[in-house]
Amino acid sequence: MADGSGGNGADHDTDQQAENVGTRFDRLPATADERVVAGRPTRREVLDWWDERFGIDPAVFEPYSFWERGAGKIWAFHGELASPVEVEVEALGMTVLRTRQEHWKPTLEAAQRLGGHATRNCIELTDGQARAFFAGRDQELDWDGDWGYLLVTHELAGRAQPLGVGLYVYGELRSMVPKGRQRDIPK
Numbered sequence: 001m002a003d004g005s006g007g008n009g010a011d012h013d014t015d016q017q018a019e020n021v022g023t024r025f026d027r028l029p030a031t032a033d034e035r036v037v038a039g040r041p042t043r044r045e046v047l048d049w050w051d052e053r054f055g056i057d058p059a060v061f062e063p064y065s066f067w068e069r070g071a072g073k074i075w076a077f078h079g080e081l082a083s084p085v086e087v088e089v090e091a092l093g094m095t096v097l098r099t100r101q102e103h104w105k106p107t108l109e110a111a112q113r114l115g116g117h118a119t120r121n122c123i124e125l126t127d128g129q130a131r132a133f134f135a136g137r138d139q140e141l142d143w144d145g146d147w148g149y150l151l152v153t154h155e156l157a158g159r160a161q162p163l164g165v166g167l168y169v170y171g172e173l174r175s176m177v178p179k180g181r182q183r184d185i186p187k
Contacts, residue, residue, distance in 0.1 A: 020071060025092050027083035028066040028074070040068055041099050049097075049104055054151060055119030067092055072100030076110070105149055108164045108177065115151040115162025122151045123166065123173065127187075130154040130163060136182035138174045149176070 020026075020037050028043045029035045035042060043066050047058040064076040067085070069092070077093035085092060096110035115122070123143055125133055132139050133152055143150075150168050153160040165176040175182075 020068070021084075022070045025067045025069045025075065025083075025085035025089065027081075028068060037068075039071075039100055041072075041074065046074065046097065050114075053104075053149075054106075054115075054117075054121050056114060056117045060114065060117050064093070066096075068099075072098055074099055103148060105176070106151070106165050108181065111151050111162050111165045115153070118151050118162070121146055121148075122153050122160065122162075123168065124153045124155065124160055125163070127154075131185045131187075133163060133166065133173070133175045134177060134183050134185055136175045136177050136179065138172055140171055141168075141173045142171070143168050143173070 018036050020040065026037070026040070028041060028046065030043045032042055032044075046066055047061055050056040050061070051058055061076070063078050065080060067075045067077060067083075069075060073095060074097040075092045075094065076096045081092075094109045094113070095107045096114070097107065098105040123141070123145070129139060129141070130152075145168075147169050148167065150166050150173070152163045152166045152173070154163050155161070167174040167176055
């Protein structure tokens with residue numbers, strides 16, 4: 001399909017997809033009219049969220065199909081597969097978003113790979129602030145933009161490069177770098 005959705009698996013048994021199965025990858029439906037699993041986001045909702053929150057043009061995602069595995073773990077796959085994917089597969093592309101919670105959260109991988117397309121809700125850190133961010137430390141920072149999840153950047157080679165995701169609330173940027181990926185970077 002031209003919008004990259006590749007269909008929603010409607011040719012499969014609807015009862016089979018009427019519930020979320022934590023071990024199965026199901027393609028996100030293109031629109032709410034095609035939704036059969038309560039609470040499952042649609043492709044349109046995911047594209048709109050990235051556009052509204054970070055200014056990432058939906059065209060960036062055109063080559064990707066979106067999949068849910070578990071409750072709200074959204075994956076982007078560059079290519080097409082029949083839905084659902086029921087073979088023993090642990091990963092399908094990369095995780096891009098966590099939904100089914102009060103506020104949707106982009107993943108570190110999505111921030112680093114797609115954040116260069118963002119035009120808003122990006123906070124640029126100095127060298128010292130970037131080191132603290134990678135080490136997993138929260139920091140008091142001034143920010144005059146929206147509260148919530150931000151794409152964290154740092155200037156490298158004359159350009160703002162995406163580092164990851166931070167949560168900005170009450171004058172504090174909280175590092176969302178997963179513990180296993182945190183690093184102390186020497187000066």
